[in-house]
Amino acid sequence: MFEARLKSFFEDAGDGTPSARVVRLLRERGTLSATEIARLTGLAKSTVSMTLAELRRSDIVIEKASSETGRGASVGRPATALMLNPKVGTCVGVLFGLEAIQLIVADVSHRVISDRKVQIEPDYSPAEAAALTRRLIDEAYEEHGLAPEGRLGVGVAVAGPINPVDGRVLRASGVPTWAGTDIRATFGPVLKSPIFADNESNCAAIAEMMWGAAIGVEDFVFFKIDLGVGGAIVNRGHVVRGIAGSAGEFGHMMIDPAGPLCRCGNRGCLELYASARTALADTERRLGRPFDMDGLVALARGGDEPSRRQIAEMGEAAGKGLAIIGTAINPALVVLGGRMPLAGDMLLGPLSESFERHTLVKRAEIAPEARTRFVPGVFTDNDACLGAVGLVLRHHGRPG
Amino acid sequence: MFEARLKSFFEDAGDGTPSARVVRLLRERGTLSATEIARLTGLAKSTVSMTLAELRRSDIVIEKASSETGRGASVGRPATALMLNPKVGTCVGVLFGLEAIQLIVADVSHRVISDRKVQIEPDYSPAEAAALTRRLIDEAYEEHGLAPEGRLGVGVAVAGPINPVDGRVLRASGVPTWAGTDIRATFGPVLKSPIFADNESNCAAIAEMMWGAAIGVEDFVFFKIDLGVGGAIVNRGHVVRGIAGSAGEFGHMMIDPAGPLCRCGNRGCLELYASARTALADTERRLGRPFDMDGLVALARGGDEPSRRQIAEMGEAAGKGLAIIGTAINPALVVLGGRMPLAGDMLLGPLSESFERHTLVKRAEIAPEARTRFVPGVFTDNDACLGAVGLVLRHHGRPG
DNA sequence: CCGTATTTGTTCTATGATGAACTTATTAAG
DNA sequence: CTTAATAAGTTCATCATAGAACAAATACGG
Known part of the structure; x- marks a missing residue:
């Protein structure tokens, strides 16, 4: 009605x-x-x-x-x-992860109605993703008695930068098979809704801004430490997308020209030092069994010196990267997202120490209110998907 | 009237x-x-x-x-x-340089009425600067028959970051004796005008945006290669100042933790590799006589291999820094300011080559309109002072 | 328990911004 | 030279917006 x-x-x-x-x-x-x-x-x-x-x-x-x-x-x-x-209406947010799709349905009063996650074979194609999403949306609407006509849009969080003008995926670092995909053209006809697509870190930043650690903060940096390193920049309340949509790709800032080769093709990217990927691989080799981030943190909490050191080194590298970002952007707030910040002080101690050591303007030199604050993100696992819902709720113009 | x-x-x-x-x-x-x-x-x-x-x-x-x-x-x-x-009114812009003060008077129709530069003893104090500025302003107004009551404000460009809330100089990398100065309190009573203060790179970016290479561009980065390296970020038409006012201090992004000590106290700052300071010192030592940037460029143009190599290395380092900035911010345009870009392709060739090599998203991968463009600034020597005039013309709120 | 301070939310009228229709000034085409 | 097309700028009745005054709902201090 x-x-x-x-x-x-x-x-x-x-x-x-x-x-x-x-x-x-x-x-x-x-x-x-x-x-x-x-x-x-x-x-x-x-x-x-x-x-x-x-x-x-x-x-x-x-x-x-x-x-x-x-x-x-x-x-x-x-x-x-x-x-x-x-x-009055409902919004959908979808996150296309490495090996899972997460879907959240919410209404315009910001209440989450449905939140589910399904596994999917890695290297799935956009078309497969669209078909599965369609099924998940239909199921959720059926289950909760929602009218499909009331759907105001679907927000799509993708693991790679998206060109903000043509809506195509640039290079999906997480899901490489998606490179070049026109998100609107692929999903619009299948989902029969306006499509709003963005990078997953940008979505996560929007979630933190709308409901999380950055409520009321207009200028902040979202910094994700997870299997990879990513992020987003928010200036005057708007996500900075950049001319090609690749702003906030902190993981691929080059910090050592002589460093090892990164999956992006360059050398010495921040991600190689500050993400959990290398540490997990090392630990798996050392202990002969697979590890995820929780496992690594548990191991370190249990007193395992090598993993403690590895987490500290990740913090050290992340702090260095954040010092570079801080020198260039000087944000009011840094929200630390991803799953690694759950390691707490083991990671964040070395991180802030390293930040302080590498930053231009030292803490002691400025008034407390002019210091960049660091806070952990409120959402860890569903930040990007919530943010995709936020994309729909926040949009000001046409779908894009 | x-x-x-x-x-x-x-x-x-x-x-x-x-x-x-x-x-x-x-x-x-x-x-x-x-x-x-x-x-x-x-x-x-x-x-x-x-x-x-x-x-x-x-x-x-x-x-x-x-x-x-x-x-x-x-x-x-x-x-x-x-x-x-x-x-209807006049505006003044002042630039406090290392050993000179530049003053521009313009009217509200954007016509420059007076532009002069006077030498001053290095390490001059803010109070001396205020007194001299007062004299220069009075002289200029007298000479051109301008009414002092018609002065709408004085824009002040300072060689260091300024806290945007309290208007104090954080650390004047160029003029260290100014650290902590409250610009408004120091200059307001002497100049008897509303004072608008900002960092010189931010001013230069404003000049390029209002009258120079960035007219009509809402998202760009200004990157200055001169005796030092500095810059500014413009997002959605606004200069990004940062919580402490230190945004855009690209010269002190740390690019090599094992590098030499910088005057800022940290190690391996971009400025040590990408500015002319080191190259000039080397050349002076090598040839036994003082050199400025024009001299260095002339030497290189004349075929001197060591200086050609040094300029190329500066370009290489600047490109590396810009690749980091580009990966984080992905601006539509980079305006290259300062005096070194006058060296032309000797500098800019290696610069763009290095940028391309270190950047995440390669030129060939994206549509031409999504590529970051590089252009030299239109103003070289009086960009900051013109921008200080622009500060007064553009201001939207109270003096600050 | 009652008046005062404080903040939210509503009513009403004067004002002033708007959109539609119009006039003016130019280029291009026949 | 005339007519059509295009864009800039103006006029004026209409109606939406804002400001001021008012009403409603709470906390607090005596």
């Missing part, structure tokens, strides 16, 4: 009418009060009030149950929390 | 009234047609028309002499070029 009207809001780019701006803001933020909406849109309180009256009458905007409302301990009349009516 | 009215436009932050927006846009851009103003402000043609009628009646906006108007070879009624009345 909402589709026709909402579609007009949803497609409205630019500043648009107050209604469109209010709906867009609620889509981005989830829950807000009328006063916050006025402040964030720059509209007058009176305009927002009128607009909200109309939107509430047509049931597009509803009040959040007061029990869920954050208990404001401040004086003054308490704000009524508003959100989009969940029935 | 204009001061009172203009001040209200000038101080108006945020979106403001149509008049304020039109005046601000003209201040930033210099010359525009009514239609361009409508497009750039997002206001309706009718609104712009009414606003301009008012502004022209009060002589704040005037027509540019048609002879100067760019001969548009297109069909349709030709646009009338509009600009702010030069009498």
